[in-house]
Amino acid sequence: MAKQYWIGDILVGSHDEEVVELCGWVHRTRGSNKIRFLVLRDSTGSLQCVIKKGAVDDECFDALSGALIESSVRVTGQVIRTDREHGYELSVSTGNVVGAVNPDSPFPITESAMAEADGGETEFLLDNRHLYLRTSRMTKMLKIRSTVFGAVHSYFRDRDFIEYQAPNFVAGAVEGGSTLFEVPYFGKKAYLTQSWQLYAEAAMPALERLYTIAPSFRAEKSRTRRHLTEFWHAEMEIAWGGNQEVMEHGEALVRSIAQSLVEEREDELSELGRDIDMIQKYxxxxxxxxxxxxxxxxxxxxxxxxEWGQDLDYSKEKILTQDFEVPHFLTHYPRVAKPFYHRPDPEDPKYVLCHDLLAPEGYGEIIGGGERTWSEKEILERIDEEGTPREPYEFYIDIRRYGGVPHGGFGMGIDRVCAWLSGADHIRETIPFPRDSRRVTP
RNA sequence: GCCGACAUAGCUUAGUUGGUGGAGCGGUGGACUGUUAAUCCACAGGUCGCAGGUUCGAGUCCUGCUGUCGGCGCCA
Structure with a gap:
């Protein structure tokens, strides 16, 4: 029998005085041998269910009384408005335990574990991620994450971008080769992709405006609050545009994500301690x-x-972002600091036409993008000066032999955007099963 | 790759100059008809990460290992 009633709807007054069947999980129980209070949780909220001896039969009373934390239950009863703490209660007439929890192995995530973590994550919570997901903090994070993903899709689709998929097994790197995950591939070597970009450029002459949301993999041994080895990458590529146009899209996209969060996730953000006015300002x-x-x-x-020519590392980014209350772009890096696919500035080829978007509050880079080197002559020059082998990029070079046009794009780290906008202490709080250099489980 | 810290019950932890490890939560049993992390009583639950060493005696001191966490470089 399908679930018909949701706690969130009850809490906004949609079922006052109605008799409803609620399906959910036991958050907490308390009470006496004559009256039990069972706080029921579903994906939309939680509600105190009142079970009185005599109002339900003894078998039901005993069953619900014995339901341990995180047992799944069905309860039927009347929705009652109350002046007590919760505003609403369910006066239970009957109910049963659907999936019991064994007392020999009760739900391991306790109040103390959550309090100690204080929004962060202890080793224990990371080891029990599969159970931690159902706690209120992770639930909020996952809802915020969903809104961010939805906002990215909406932004691009509203502007007639085509969603396009690139392979995840690749032969060459986008960034430096040292951060590639090597995988055996029928006696050969393949790598997990670091970016959709090179394959998107192949489709650029076909689709002109394209985007994706896909995982990217980087074998960086980074142990920071900003890095994952598997992260979700929102990338876009446009034909007939350059650094400026791409940057406009990046700014508009991030602003529309912030706007969607204000509209859809105000409660979740507030409960996580976020100031909505600040998100509105973003x-x-x-x-x-x-x-x-x-x-x-x-x-x-x-x-x-x-010194001029050095890339800006995180410590320097942080010093720069101190002066800003909103994200800001850094543009026109020296060509020596950036990979071959960045197009040198025709006005001064010491620089490339690129941009990074740095988030405030110390969250750092969330977007990297720019104009691509699009003529065959220029791309060969750049590959050779970088000392990169040509073979893995033969297809990429070949694209430029058939009607190359100015184009560009960017990549946005979605998990970083989620971390920044939700105010998370660590990027892994924003993703269900974080992967870093020391953890691939659970 | 580099630097630093930590490891005690299912969870969170206390443990003094080295002298047989305590508590709260969670669990079990009991009391309680309106509780809000309910309360009260009782019970169960520990190879103190692993391996060596010093010592009459090690959770505690030393060495090594493993694991985890925090940070750096690089990046989104």
Missing amino acids: ADSKYPRMRYDEAVETLQSKGVEI
């Missing part, structure tokens, strides 16, 4: 832009040791 503000040279000057004026 949705409403223009994001400032700064050239690499300007960033270097700013850093030098703050006494940071940095």
